[in-house]
Amino acid sequence: MRIGELSKATDVPVPTIKYYLREGLLPAGELTSPNQASYGEAHVRRLRLIRALIELAEVPVAQVKEILESLDSDTEPLHEQIGRAHRALTPTRRLTATDEARAAATAQVNELIERRGWTVEPEAPALATLVDTIAAMQTLGQAHLSEYLDAYAEAVEKFTELDIAAVSARPTRDQLAESVVIGTILGETLLSSLRLLAQESISAKRWGRG
Amino acid sequence: MRIGELSKATDVPVPTIKYYLREGLLPAGELTSPNQASYGEAHVRRLRLIRALIELAEVPVAQVKEILESLDSDTEPLHEQIGRAHRALTPTRRLTATDEARAAATAQVNELIERRGWTVEPEAPALATLVDTIAAMQTLGQAHLSEYLDAYAEAVEKFTELDIAAVSARPTRDQLAESVVIGTILGETLLSSLRLLAQESISAKRWGRG
DNA sequence: TGTCATGGATAGTATCAGTATCCATAAGCG
DNA sequence: CGCTTATGGATACTGATACTATCCATGACA
Numbered sequence A, B: 001m002r003i004g005e006l007s008k009a010t011d012v013p014v015p016t017i018k019y020y021l022r023e024g025l026l027p028a029g030e031l032t033s034p035n036q037a038s039y040g041e042a043h044v045r046r047l048r049l050i051r052a053l054i055e056l057a058e059v060p061v062a063q064v065k066e067i068l069e070s071l072d073s074d075t076e077p078l079h080e081q082i083g084r085a086h087r088a089l090t091p092t093r094r095l096t097a098t099d100e101a102r103a104a105a106t107a108q109v110n111e112l113i114e115r116r117g118w119t120v121e122p123e124a125p126a127l128a129t130l131v132d133t134i135a136a137m138q139t140l141g142q143a144h145l146s147e148y149l150d151a152y153a154e155a156v157e158k159f160t161e162l163d164i165a166a167v168s169a170r171p172t173r174d175q176l177a178e179s180v181v182i183g184t185i186l187g188e189t190l191l192s193s194l195r196l197l198a199q200e201s202i203s204a205k206r207w208g209r210g
Numbered sequence C: 001t002g003t004c005a006t007g008g009a010t011a012g013t014a015t016c017a018g019t020a021t022c023c024a025t026a027a028g029c030g
Numbered sequence D: 001c002g003c004t005t006a007t008g009g010a011t012a013c014t015g016a017t018a019c020t021a022t023c024c025a026t027g028a029c030a
Helices: A003-010 A014-023 A041-056 A061-072 A078-089 A099-116 A125-139 A149-168 A173-207 B003-010 B014-023 B041-056 B061-072 B078-089 B099-116 B125-139 B149-168 B173-207
Strands: A030-033 A036-038 B030-033 B036-038
Touching (some): A003 A014, A003 A041, A014 A041, A041 A061, A041 A173, A041 B125, A078 A125, A078 A173, A078 B173, A099 A149, A125 B041, A125 B173, A149 A173, A149 B149, A173 B125, A173 B149, A173 B173, B003 B014, B003 B041, B014 B041, B041 B061, B041 B173, B061 B173, B078 B125, B078 B173, B099 B125, B099 B149, B149 B173
Antiparallel strands (some): A030 A036
């Protein structure tokens, strides 16, 4: 397959494919002559994955590169691969809330983690986001939104068990890793849009139609 | 309060505040002379909200503006305000998947909506994202990830009921609207980081620590 | 044999979210 | 009163991101 056909197969413009090649997101095709390379099914699949991550999950190109490198390495532990996916999904936030609010939120989160018996590293990227979000809600006078944290956490555990169940059946380690990473990232998008749909439905019933 | 004090109170640089004023995110202060204005507590609150939406929830400035305008209008129906918040959270995706995959995904989603008795407009922004995500999963050979759609949907309904419960106690319509919008948007960030934390924990237990 | 596509390199563009600079005026201090 | 600093308002500039466009020498293929 030549670059033009790859472009047609995936609906990605040729200059964009060249850009991904330059950035190292997509491995080079096999050179059959100094200015001719051939691409295969693997390139089609990889390109589709790249586009899904960028367009659907809005993962920045630099992070996509990291994730793919991690997927391609068959020595990197699964747990570390998941960590990379998590970092790709976590905003690099700066401080937003007051110190008191942050302290209170930190305590609230720590208690939650202990109550649920979760094993979480203190540097987990999502931890800071969660603390900041709760602190922001508090600061904005919406502390009541985090009252249901335990109930949320319980529902979220169920999700995660489902994620694991969906993924554990994969036969090889490579396929498992790919499933986990795609599940982590696209699962985020899936869950988010499901939630919006449920909200839309309830909102329409409650307050809807003018 | 002058602009410098507003800046200190919120930890937002003066030029950034000026930028938000220019963009119409923040209402102008009360002019006490041609080059002197005074800002109040409302400006502090508004500025904190703006920063939470931009930094934590990664909502683009233009959408923040829309959301705030909608919040400030006391004639716009609540359901429409929620719609704006939803649009702010939905990526403006372009097509990613093959036509067959999209068709299958559309059918799957429609059946889900019918089974659950949801009321969803065909133009709901999250609908297209959900369809695209499922189609992408299918195309990437991860169709199994969407097998648990019903279970996800059920858990998500529970969330949404909690959201509604958390919010319904608000005394005035304005406060209700603010809660709903903040809950919709920051709730997304909250849920997402909770999910990542739960995943991290399970991943650490299953595959963790090298 | 001539037209078109290709690999590779380099340069340009659009958008976004601020930053920086300028100016005339005003506030606050000694 | 004078002097430094801050302010409102306008305009210009910056840095990051994700592409697009152009160029060139060569190669495919009709």
